[in-house]
Amino acid sequence: MTTEAPRQRATAEDSSAYGESLADVYDSLYPASGPAVDSMVAFLRELRPAPASLLELGVGTGRLAIPLARHGYRVHGVDASPAMLAKLHENDPTGEVTTSVGDFGALAVDERYDLVLTALNTFFMLPTQEQQINCLRGIHDALADGGAAVFETYNPQVYHRLTEATTRVGHLAPDALLLDTIQVNQSLQSVLVVHTIMDSGRLRKVPEVSRYAWPAEFDVMARLAGLRVTGRWADWDRSPVTDQAEKHIYVVERQSV
The missing domain is CATH 3.40.50.150 (Vaccinia Virus protein VP39)
Structure with missing residues (x-):
C-alpha cells in the first residue's frame, strides 16, 4: 500500500x-x-x-x-x-x-x-x-x-584518512562480484564510490557520492x-x-x- x-x-x-x-x-x-x-x-x-x-x-x-x-x-x-x-x-x-x-x-x-x-x-x-x-x-x-x-x-575518519584511490572487493552471490573504487576529496569532505557489479557475464557501474x-x-x-x-x-x-x-x-x- x-x-x-x-x-x-x-x-x-x-x-x-x-x-x-x-x-x-x-x-x-x-x-x-x-x-x-x-x-x-x-x-x-x-x-x-x-x-x-x-x-x-x-x-x-x-x-x-x-x-x-x-x-x-x-x-x-x-x-x-x-x-x-x-x-x-x-x-x-x-x-x-x-x-x-x-x-x-x-x-x-x-x-x-x-x-x-x-x-x-x-x-x-x-x-x-x-x-x-x-x-x-x-x-x-x-x-x-x-x-x-x-x-x-x-x-568521517574512515574515509578522510584515505590519501589514494582504494579498491575493495565483495561477494554478492556465487556468480556475482562487487568491486568498489573509493576516491576522497578531503577539502570538499566528499567521497566518490563507484560500485562495479559483475554478475552472469554482465558488468555495470553505479556511482555514489557522499558528503x-x-x-x-x-x-x-x-x-x-x-x-x-x-x-x-x-x-x-x-x-x-x-x-x-x-x-x-x-x-x-x-x-x-
Missing part, C-alpha cells in the same frame, strides 16, 4: 538513479536480518518503544522498516527510487509499511512522528551542507512533541535547524565513540525553548 503522508518535491535525481540501479541487488548488499538489524531494533525500542510512529528517510527495500513494523511500530518510509519501493512491497506483502516517493532533502509533512530514522549513511548522501541543513529543518518539523531523530553515519560532516559540524547544523544532539555512540550497542569506530549513531531532539 502506498500513501501520500509526507509531501515531497521529487528532485533527488542522483538518489533516485542510485536506487534504481541497485534495487535488484540491494538485499544482497545489506541483508534484512542478523545482529546489525537486531541491535538497531533494540536501540530504538529502548529510545521510544512501540507502538510509536516512525518515519524512515531513504527506506530502500525495507531492510529496517519491515522488522520495525513487525515489532509494533507504525512505519512510513520515504525513498527517491520507485524501484526500491517496489522491492520493499515485495518484501512486505501484508503492507505493514506505508511509503511515498520523494526527496527527503526537501521534506514537508502533514503528520508528526515520534521517531525519524535516517540510517546507513543516507544523510551524507545529501551532497552539500545547505541540503543537509534543509533536511535537518524538515526533520525538526516532522518530529512530534517529545520525539527523537536517529542518524546512522560512517565515521561527510564532522561531529562538531553536525552539532552546529543541528542547532541551526532548531535541534540538539543528545547522544552519540560508535554503534547501536551504545559503545563509546573512538577514532577507530566505523560508524556514528546520533540521537537528536528539538531544542528546549
